[in-house]
Every structure is written in C-alpha cells, then in structure tokens.
Amino acid sequence: EAEALQQLRDEPAETTDGHRVALHANLELPREVGQAITVGAEGVGLLRTEFMYMNRADLPGEDEQYHQLREIVDGMGGRTVTIRTLDVGGEKLAWALGDDLGTGPNPALGMRAIRLSLSRRELLETQLAAILRAAAHGPVRILLPMVTTAGEIRETREVLANVHERLHERGVQVPHEIPPVGAMIEVPGAALAADTLAPQADFFAIGTNDLTMYTLAIDRTEDDVAHLYNPLHPAVLRLIRSAAEAARAARIDISVCGEMAGDPRYTPLFLGLGVDTLSMAPKTLPRVKQRVRALSRERAQHCAEQILTRSDSRDIAALLDAQG
Numbered sequence: 001e002a003e004a005l006q007q008l009r010d011e012p013a014e015t016t017d018g019h020r021v022a023l024h025a026n027l028e029l030p031r032e033v034g035q036a037i038t039v040g041a042e043g044v045g046l047l048r049t050e051f052m053y054m055n056r057a058d059l060p061g062e063d064e065q066y067h068q069l070r071e072i073v074d075g076m077g078g079r080t081v082t083i084r085t086l087d088v089g090g091e092k093l094a095w096a097l098g099d100d101l102g103t104g105p106n107p108a109l110g111m112r113a114i115r116l117s118l119s120r121r122e123l124l125e126t127q128l129a130a131i132l133r134a135a136a137h138g139p140v141r142i143l144l145p146m147v148t149t150a151g152e153i154r155e156t157r158e159v160l161a162n163v164h165e166r167l168h169e170r171g172v173q174v175p176h177e178i179p180p181v182g183a184m185i186e187v188p189g190a191a192l193a194a195d196t197l198a199p200q201a202d203f204f205a206i207g208t209n210d211l212t213m214y215t216l217a218i219d220r221t222e223d224d225v226a227h228l229y230n231p232l233h234p235a236v237l238r239l240i241r242s243a244a245e246a247a248r249a250a251r252i253d254i255s256v257c258g259e260m261a262g263d264p265r266y267t268p269l270f271l272g273l274g275v276d277t278l279s280m281a282p283k284t285l286p287r288v289k290q291r292v293r294a295l296s297r298e299r300a301q302h303c304a305e306q307i308l309t310r311s312d313s314r315d316i317a318a319l320l321d322a323q324g
C-alpha cells in the first residue's frame, strides 16, 4: 500500500471528469518542506510562522526571519509559498510578546493575529520586510489571519507598500512587484460578508478550524465540548459556500486550509462548492488525492447542492460517503 501511495505522487489530482484540483501543503516548521515535496504538494498553501516566535524570550529579527523563510522558499523550488503573518493570541501564545497576551476574559475574542500585528507595527514591519526579502527568491503570497474587515487588509497593504519602498531605497533585494495579499476566512462575519473583503483581497483561504469554533461557539481546545465541534453543521457549510461564492464573483482564488481540507471524507463537498485548492498537513495529501481521483466533479456539485438543504449532519456525512 505504501508503494501505491508513492506511485500516486506522480499522478495528477484530477477528477474522473477531468477537472484539476490543486493540493498544497500546510507547514509549521521548515523541516517539513522535504515531506511536502515527497508527497507531491504543488505549493505551500499555509505556512504558519508562529514557530519563529514560540518558546523563546526575545523576538526574531528581520535577518533571522528572512533566513528561515528563504530556506523554505528555496526548498520549495519555485512552487508558491503562502506565508501567513503572525497568528498568536487566543490558544497560541508567544512568551516574548508579553505576559498580558491572552490573559483577558476572552482571549479568543481579544488581541490576536492581524489585530495584534496592526497594533504592534514594528512587529508587522519586521515580519513583512523578511517576507519581502524571501519573495526575491521565489513566488510568495502573503496571508493575513483572523481578518474581519476590509480595512485590516487595506491597512496592512499600506504598511507593506512602505516597507517595500524602504527596502528598495536601502538597496535590499526585493521583488519589483509586491506579492499577492490574501485573507484567512475564519471568522463567521468574514465568511458571511466575504464580498465586502474581496475588493481588498487577492485571494481567500478558509480556515475551517477557527470558522467551526467561532460559528458554533465551541472552543477547539476544550475537551468537555469537543463532541459538539462539528464542521458539518449546516451553519459552517453555509459560511463556506458564502465565501466560495464571493470569491467566484470577484474572480479571486480560494482555498481551504483547515483540518477539513486534509480529510478525504470532505473532499466532494469542497469540489462541489467550487473550492479547487486544498491545503493540508503533508501526510494527509496522498489520501485526499486518491479521493479526488475517484470523484466526478459534476456529481460532487449535485451532492453539495443536496447537502446544503439538509439539517442533520449524519445525513450529510452519509451523502459525502456515497460519492466516488
């Protein structure tokens, strides 16, 4: 079986009716690049940059971040690397950022992710400078976590343009064009009003982990309520559809990069909703590719339509299982 999965690496991720799907890797550490290449990932759909900030007393400087990011960009050998800006706060803590981070009454709703980056400008500027320098060595996209308003994307773009200009003036090697800037769709309001974010975004990446948590009000790290954490809840599915429709209308790329993307049970749902890029932990990629190759997109579209009329998530799961 391991051999069959090996063989699968060189086969295209294509449905039985000839529709191509892009399978990308989520990376949390630079050393996972090798695994991403081994399973045949076409790019990095989500690079979580938290690893550079965790478990240390100081903050990483521009040069250190640049070297780490460049290693990943080089390692991916010309495939696109989607670098997410710092996503700490809530359940993700970084000691060096200060003791007060995540200690409020509701850390999940507090100062975190893009909100933190925009309120600690020097943090954002340093990270964007490192990303721009890495982007001189291969195709890079910039992804913003926990976006809730178009203003957050616009503000980040302004900072990015300034940093780009400053680096250019310093004679530092950066790409001529500023890389694409996209938004994570992982707050219910962002999914519901994705059409209002689209004019500022070059692409969307749906984060189903947080989207499920915030939509159902279930803490993803609380054991007591874990059984209620259900990404097939109709509300979550409607929000995914809303984001996919907004992306289609605005003609921007959309992917899913939460855990759902790496679970082959859900593959027909995404294809059916028109999400053709899935990004996942490298080890899950072969199974998802296998499922893609057994599916018909046309049937998946019918299936998704049906699913969105159902209220019982066991029903929905059964419909998904009945696909190719």
Ligand code: PEP
Pocket: 046, 048, 087, 186, 206, 207, 208, 209, 210, 211, 257, 258, 259
């Ligand atoms: C998500 O929320 O689905 C996601 C991909 O981001 P993270 O798991 O890093 O919060």
Ligand code: MG
Pocket: 186, 207, 209, 210
């Ligand atoms: Mg998230």
